Amino acid sequence: QLQLQESGPGLVKPSETLSLTCTVSGGSISSGFYYWGWIRQPPGKGLEWIGSIYYSGSTYSNPSLKSRVTISADTSKNQFSLNLSSLTAADTAVYYCARHDEGATHFHYWGQGTLVTVSS
Amino acid sequence: DIQMTQSPSTLSASVGDRVTITCRASQSISSWLAWYQQKPGKAPKLLIYKASSLESGVPSRFSGSGSGTEFTLTINSLQPDDFATYYCQQYNSYLWTFGQGTKVEIK
Numbered sequence: 001q002l003q004l005q006e007s008g009p010g011l012v013k014p015s016e017t018l019s020l021t022c023t024v025s026g027g028s029i030s031s032g033f034y035y036w037g038w039i040r041q042p043p044g045k046g047l048e049w050i051g052s053i054y055y056s057g058s059t060y061s062n063p064s065l066k067s068r069v070t071i072s073a074d075t076s077k078n079q080f081s082l083n084l085s086s087l088t089a090a091d092t093a094v095y096y097c098a099r100h101d102e103g104a105t106h107f108h109y110w111g112q113g114t115l116v117t118v119s120s
Numbered sequence: 121d122i123q124m125t126q127s128p129s130t131l132s133a134s135v136g137d138r139v140t141i142t143c144r145a146s147q148s149i150s151s152w153l154a155w156y157q158q159k160p161g162k163a164p165k166l167l168i169y170k171a172s173s174l175e176s177g178v179p180s181r182f183s184g185s186g187s188g189t190e191f192t193l194t195i196n197s198l199q200p201d202d203f204a205t206y207y208c209q210q211y212n213s214y215l216w217t218f219g220q221g222t223k224v225e226i227k
Contacts, residue, residue, distance in 0.1 A: 037216070047156075047164065047207055047218040060214040063121060096163055105170065105211040106154035110163035 002026040004097050004111035011117050018084040018116060022097030023077070030055050030075040035100035037107060038071065038082045040093040048093075052100065053080055087118045122146050122212050126219035132227040139195040141222045143208035148188045152211040155184055155193045158221075159204045167206075168193065198224070 008020035037052035051061035070083040098107040123146040151171040156164035168184035181196040208219040
């Protein structure tokens with residue numbers, strides 16, 4: 001069974017860069033034709049897609065966040081990562097990593113999520 | 121960008137009710153629509169994909185329909201475990217967008 005686990009700091013200061021890692025077990029991020037994505041959810045609010053990376057390394061980002069988002073993958077560690085720069089309080093959210101389905105049309109497997117608070 | 125609008129935002133219902141949630145896209149997305157259920161403190165769970173395909177293991181009381189710009193999620197005979205928030209999500213040209221959510225509450 002595929003499992004995803006987010007890791008990273010729970011508290012980050014404004015203007016700094018958030019770095020999160022998603023560790024995948026039960027499957028390889030470099031096998032198959034899958035996209036791997038990041039989604040976030042501010043407290044009490046809805047879901048927002050941040051960006052996704054294809055197994056080949058191609059990346060796609062939400063236009064509203066594009067200039068601040070970097071997604072990368074480390075196949076040797078079976079991990080993919082999110083960097084989000086120039087943080088503000090509005091970036092406080094639970095951050096989820098997920099795997100798309102083979103057709104990339106939806107999110108099939110999700111991590112449990114990690115809360116990131118942006119505060120000085 | 122394609123916007124997704126769900127209605128209603130909140131829905132009060134009783135066990136055994138038939139519940140319908142609507143999701144409208146700002147432009148045609150063919151059938152590239154999914155539905156998720158989310159409970160407090162948990163990750164979303166996939167229920168329906170490609171507008172009407174039931175995810176493995178999801179009870180058959182959940183069903184989805186629609187194409188183009190208008191879609192519905194129906195829950196037949198609402199069960200206590202179904203009280204949660206439901207989100208639609210579209211895919212189009214390497215962009216993925218969620219609706220704002222519909223909270224199904226106990227009446």
